[in-house]
Amino acid sequence: MNQRLITPLGAILAFILIAVFLMPSPAAGQVKLGTNALSVAPAAAKPWTVTKTPDGQPDLQGYWTNNTMAPLQRPKGVTKEFYTKEEFFEALKKQAELDGEEATPGTVEDVHYDHSQFGLDRTQGLLTPNFRTSMIIEPPDGRIPPMTAEGQKRAADLAAERKKQGAQYDQAQNLPFVTRCIYMGAVPMLPPAYNNTYQIVQSPGYVMILIEELHEARVIPMDGRPHAPQNVRSWLGDSRGHWEGNTLVIETTNFNDKVAFQGSSRDVKVTERLTRTGEATMKYEFTVDDPHTWTQPWKAEMPAIKTDGPIFEHACNEGNYSMGNMLRAARVEEKRAAEAAAKKGTE
Amino acid sequence: MRNRYRNMIAGFAALSVLLAVIVTSTPCHAQAQAQPYRTPRTKDGKPDLNGIWQAVNSANWDIEGHGAAPGPFWQLGAEFSVPPGLGVVEGGPIPYKPEALQIKKENFADRMNRDPEIKCYLPGVPRAMYMPYPFQIIMSPEYIMMVFEYAGAVRTVYMNHKDAPADSWMGWSNGHWEGEALVVDAADFNELSWFDRAGNFHSDALHVVERFTAADKDHLNYEATIEDPKVFTRPWKIRMPLYRIVEKNAQILEDKCVEFSEEVLYGKLRKVPLK
Numbered sequence A: 001m002n003q004r005l006i007t008p009l010g011a012i013l014a015f016i017l018i019a020v021f022l023m024p025s026p027a028a029g030q031v032k033l034g035t036n037a038l039s040v041a042p043a044a045a046k047p048w049t050v051t052k053t054p055d056g057q058p059d060l061q062g063y064w065t066n067n068t069m070a071p072l073q074r075p076k077g078v079t080k081e082f083y084t085k086e087e088f089f090e091a092l093k094k095q096a097e098l099d100g101e102e103a104t105p106g107t108v109e110d111v112h113y114d115h116s117q118f119g120l121d122r123t124q125g126l127l128t129p130n131f132r133t134s135m136i137i138e139p140p141d142g143r144i145p146p147m148t149a150e151g152q153k154r155a156a157d158l159a160a161e162r163k164k165q166g167a168q169y170d171q172a173q174n175l176p177f178v179t180r181c182i183y184m185g186a187v188p189m190l191p192p193a194y195n196n197t198y199q200i201v202q203s204p205g206y207v208m209i210l211i212e213e214l215h216e217a218r219v220i221p222m223d224g225r226p227h228a229p230q231n232v233r234s235w236l237g238d239s240r241g242h243w244e245g246n247t248l249v250i251e252t253t254n255f256n257d258k259v260a261f262q263g264s265s266r267d268v269k270v271t272e273r274l275t276r277t278g279e280a281t282m283k284y285e286f287t288v289d290d291p292h293t294w295t296q297p298w299k300a301e302m303p304a305i306k307t308d309g310p311i312f313e314h315a316c317n318e319g320n321y322s323m324g325n326m327l328r329a330a331r332v333e334e335k336r337a338a339e340a341a342a343k344k345g346t347e
Numbered sequence B: 001m002r003n004r005y006r007n008m009i010a011g012f013a014a015l016s017v018l019l020a021v022i023v024t025s026t027p028c029h030a031q032a033q034a035q036p037y038r039t040p041r042t043k044d045g046k047p048d049l050n051g052i053w054q055a056v057n058s059a060n061w062d063i064e065g066h067g068a069a070p071g072p073f074w075q076l077g078a079e080f081s082v083p084p085g086l087g088v089v090e091g092g093p094i095p096y097k098p099e100a101l102q103i104k105k106e107n108f109a110d111r112m113n114r115d116p117e118i119k120c121y122l123p124g125v126p127r128a129m130y131m132p133y134p135f136q137i138i139m140s141p142e143y144i145m146m147v148f149e150y151a152g153a154v155r156t157v158y159m160n161h162k163d164a165p166a167d168s169w170m171g172w173s174n175g176h177w178e179g180e181a182l183v184v185d186a187a188d189f190n191e192l193s194w195f196d197r198a199g200n201f202h203s204d205a206l207h208v209v210e211r212f213t214a215a216d217k218d219h220l221n222y223e224a225t226i227e228d229p230k231v232f233t234r235p236w237k238i239r240m241p242l243y244r245i246v247e248k249n250a251q252i253l254e255d256k257c258v259e260f261s262e263e264v265l266y267g268k269l270r271k272v273p274l275k
Helices: A009-022 A085-100 A108-113 A149-164 A321-346 B002-025 B029-034 B098-109 B258-269
Strands: A062-065 A136-138 A197-203 A206-211 A216-221 A238-244 A247-253 A269-278 A281-289 A298-306 B051-055 B135-139 B143-148 B154-158 B172-178 B181-187 B207-216 B219-227 B236-244
Touching (some): A197 B143, A206 B143
Parallel strands (some): A216 A238
Antiparallel strands (some): A206 A216, A238 A247, B051 B135, B051 B236, B135 B143, B143 B154
């Protein structure tokens, strides 16, 4: 919801600055930071003890965001693990300008794609103090490991299959799942550019994580039960949770064939770890393990910070006018082209 | 003999007094049943309604009483036909305004184009509560979540009152406790959801007050008072039990139906029509 507020860039930068310096840093004392800004944050204040829910679980409840400028993979040419404060703000400014000028000013596209105008770009939301150059921390080069031969073959087969179905605008089914309001990513919880708000509610035996985007409610059993049968597959997979100390560990399997997270197979296993590090901070880590796709597992890490509620209803399919408009436009263009060709033929 | 008889009478009298005392002073079986069930409490002392629940009725086809009927496609035969039901509306027909009743009839006649369920739209309230899918109640002191299998719909019940930021499909729910009952005040709906597949509808003035009360450990009594002065002449009520899903390891599964409704929504915009 913060994303919906249109705020001048300056105010945002000021806010992040405050967030970076005043918030108990999740990384202080735990992560090697070199000379970046986080290392000069108030020397690890007093130790924070995680509060407990009435039934004694570590309390992760509240509204959270993990909105970050850090890309999943480290950009080519970047070798360091962390940006300096100066580099971070420089990159932020550049991104904000880019988001504001995604399309040529004064054109029809500009009205639709001016993300800054509608508060849809990352820089207008509450950003976490994350100076990492990539979310991925393993392998150490910050990039997804090479694909196995099996993974490459599957990717090629999928591309060939898609080609057979025609061009992107030929039918609804050829458009991306995100455009179709079917799946926008939920396991692992990579922050989307907007609506990157999560609400955690705990009851005895369950942790529920409500993801604002596409109103995905992950109800995670904590009672040690086995996974659902192998043939019960879904977009969000089948999650089981347990506590390791104060860390919530969620293991998810049983994905369907279509999710293919970063090209994964249906048998990928995603393990997420959520550790509260302060009153308003949390560490979010996930490991992706799929021997059918990659030569080794890979791991990412990012901070999450508390944000304001409430979570809005993201009725995506219900208000998906773009789908009809895009397909209709494609049909109109085809008709015009056919008419022009017919006219040319009669001349 | 006579004494014995007298003694017997005295004995009977004493016995009946005793019985009368027992009957009036101690809760007899029938009275004990009339006492409301005391729900086990959560750690913070509230009636514990956590669990996976589901209505077992045919209200999703028609909240009013109805006989069995064929489904929309003859090819499907008995499958997807309409199961009969006694209805869940209390006290006679839904009190529609005359012009609204006309719209209800048109809705039913044109349901293939108008029923939001066909399009996998969010079900609204109260429909979400009695669709033929389970839902889970997840209670914390501040929020009571209701997570529905159908379309992945979600309700957040705010136990510390919060105002709605905008109208929505599932509306905005504020809750409080009245003894054993969870009372939910739901409003700020848009006018787009229906009550069932029979075309029963409401406007954006819909206001629903629900009461969830445990009848015993595996049953909730659910009742909802429905008020919408744009559509109905007076408030009216629905009432039904909700049953706990008692299977071991039961869980809310994913039912992302958007994909199933795409051909309905966008099929006529295909480049190559489906054969």
